[in-house]
Amino acid sequence: DANQPSITSFFSKL
């Protein structure tokens, strides 16, 4: 599902 981003990508950005 290309439109559902992984939560880990957010955690690494924040």
Place this chain on the structure above:
Amino acid sequence: MLECKLQEPKVFRSVVEAMSEHIKECNFEFTREGLKMQALDSSHIAFTFVTLSATWWNEYRCDDEALLLGVNLETLLKILKCGPDNSLLALSYENDDDEVSELKVKFEVDRGEKKDVAEFALKLTHIDPMEEEVPELTWTNELEMPTQELFRIARDISLFSEIMVLEFDKDKLRISCSSKESTADYLVHPFEDSTNASNSVRMNIEAPFKVSLTTHYVLSFAKNKNINERVVIKMIDAETPLMFSFSMKEGSGICYYIAGRLTD
């Protein structure tokens, strides 16, 4: 040495059941402060974080500073389903046993002067510790509603669409979906039920925003009715993950982090 006891095995079973919705196995991290479990689902979409503080248990003892036990949740759940609701659940682990690494699970039912006992041993597995950490977030928006109500809406929407759109406004929440064949729209308003506070809906939305979520994740979060009949959703904006939280006594609880969909 580790030993913890609980007089309500049903609650611990509900926690493990909720985790096993997304996760096959995870590390149980026992410290002197209690048990923490954190894991990602296989698609790395939802992050589950569970805290069961030392005081949440009826008895809790962990001699180690940190004890990391890799647990297969499906097997643990099978064991927990064997425990009668009126039993005392005991988890124990002896770390001086080099040959077999296993978590012992025991259920005891009082029979007058004697006790009926059922014992299980769960073989532990090595799981690399997670490197990701939950960042500190300053939540600016919050909604609290009955878990059953969120479950009902998510279940209904799951019949029509894999995606649900949540529009948070200062005085209402609109949950909707659309497919080629149909659309569905739910409006939820804040209200106080003076006779039964658990029915109340409270929202504190500073800045309205809209976010799309994958329906089946929301539906699985909302299955936590046994953990707490109230769910708290904490948010910042559409670009930051949302947190669905189900609290328990003694600062314990289960929460999930999920990011909004990019475009639909």
